[in-house]
Ligand SMILES: Nc1ncnc2c1ncn2[C@@H]1O[C@H](COP(=O)(O)OP(=O)(O)O)[C@@H](O)[C@H]1O
C-alpha cells in the first residue's frame with residue numbers, strides 16, 4: 001500500500017512540498033514569500049498576504065503530516081476486522097478508523113495550533129502591524145510620560161497570546177479525558 | 182483437561198444438514214490446490230494446498246512458526262488474494278487464483294461473501310472507540326441491516342454465554358485480554374458465520390486467561406460450529422479437533438482425522454519432531 005502511494009505522481013509532489021516547507025525556518029519562508037515572489041515573478045504580495053500564504057502552507061503541511069501519522073498508526077487488524085465483518089471501505093473509514101485517528105491526532109494538533117499562534121509574531125519582521133508592532137508603537141508614543149510602560153505593554157501582549165492558547169490546551173485536555181482509552 | 186461432549190456434536194450436526202448434498206456442493210470449506218505467493222517474494226508461501234473442513238467439524242492447523250498457518254487462514258478469509266487454486270464455502274466459490282493474480286491488498290470479495298466467514302485474530306481486534314455491546318452489534322446493524330433492538334438482545338445473549346453480560350457497557354481497554362478475546366468471538370458469532378477462523382487467539386494472553394477463552398471455543402465446537410483453528414495449545418488442539426493438518430514450508434506434512442492418534446503417534450517423522458518440541462524432559466537427574 002505504501003508503495004502505491006509513493007509511486008503516484010500527486011503523492012510525489014505533495015511529498016516534495018512537505019519536505020520543503022518543513023525544513024525551512026518560518027522566517028525564511030516569510031522572506032521568500034514577501035521579497036522572493038516579488039523579485040522572481042513580479043508578484044507583489046503585501047506583507048499580510050505573504051504571512052497568510054506562509055502560515056496556510058506551513059500549517060497545512062504540518063497538520064497533514066500529523067494526520068498521516070495518526071492514520072498509519074492504526075493497526076492493520078482494525079481494517080481487517082472491519083473487512084471480515086463486511087463493512088464497506090467508507091464505513092470502515094468513518095466508523096472505525098477516523099474516530100481512532102482523531103483521538104490520536106488531538107495532542108499533536110493542539111500543540112501545532114499554539115505553535116502557529118506564537119509564530120505569527122514573526123510577522124512583525126515583514127512590517128505587518130500586529131500586536132507586537134502596535135505594542136511598540138504604544139511604547140514609543142508614551143516613552144516619556146510612562147517610562148515603566150514597556151513592561152506593562154509586553155505583559156498585556158503576553159496575556160493576549162495566553163488567552164488565545166490556554167483555552168486550546170484546556171479543551172484538548174478535556175477531550176482527551178473524555179476520549180480516554 | 183479440555184473435554185468435548187461429542188455425542189452432542191453429532192446430534193446437532195444431524196439437525197443442521199437437512200438438504201441433500203450433491204458431490205459438487207460440498208458442505209463446508211473446500212480448498213483445491215491453493216497457492217499463495219506474497220508480492221516481491223521468490224517462492225510460494227502456500228503451495229498447492231488441498232483440504233476440506235466438513236460442515237460442523239473442527240480442523241486444527243498446527244506447524245512451526247513461519248510454516249504458513251496464518252497465511253492459510255487469511256487466504257480463506259479473503260485477506261490475502263491467492264495466486265492459484267480455488268476456495269469453496271458450502272459449494273460457492275469464494276476465492277479463485279490464477280498465476281498473476283495481484284498479491285497484495287484484500288481479495289476482491291463482496292461483503293455478502295465476507296460475512297459468511299468470521300475471524301478472530303491474536304489481538305487488537307476490537308474497535309477501541311466503541312463499547313463491548315457496540316462492538317458486537319455494529320456489523321449486524323450496519324451490514325446486515327438488522328433491527329437494532331433485536332440485535333442487541335441477541336448480543337446480550339451471546340455475551341451472557343461467554344460470561345460477559347455485565348461488561349456490555351465497558352470499553353475494550355477496561356477488559357482483560359481474555360475478556361477481549363471472548364468479546365471478539367461474540368462479534369464474529371453474531372454474524373452466524375458458516376465458518377469461523379481462529380488464529381492463535383490465546384497466544385498473547387497470560388496463562389491464567391487462556392482457559393476461559395478456549396472453553397468458549399470448545400462450547401462452540403460442541404454446538405456444531407464449523408471452525409479452522411490455528412493454535413499452539415496442544416492439549417486444547419487434541420480436545421477440540423475433529424481433524425488435524427500439520428503445515429511446514431507452506432505444504433501439508435501430515436493430515437489426520439484421528440486427532441488422538443496424531444497427537445500420540447504421528448505417522449511422519451516431521452510431525453513427531455514437531456510435537457516433541459512441546460514436551461519437556463530432564464536429561465540429568467541428581
Ligand atoms: N505480508 C507478508 N509479506 C511477505 N511475506 C510474508 C507476509 N506475511 C508472512 N510472510 C511470510 O510467509 C511465511 C508464512 O508466514 P505465516 O503464515 O505468518 O506463518 P505462521 O502463521 O505459520 O507462523 C513466513 O515465511 C513469513 O515470513
Ligand SMILES: [Mg+2]
Nearest residue numbers: 250251252381
Ligand atoms: Mg501465525
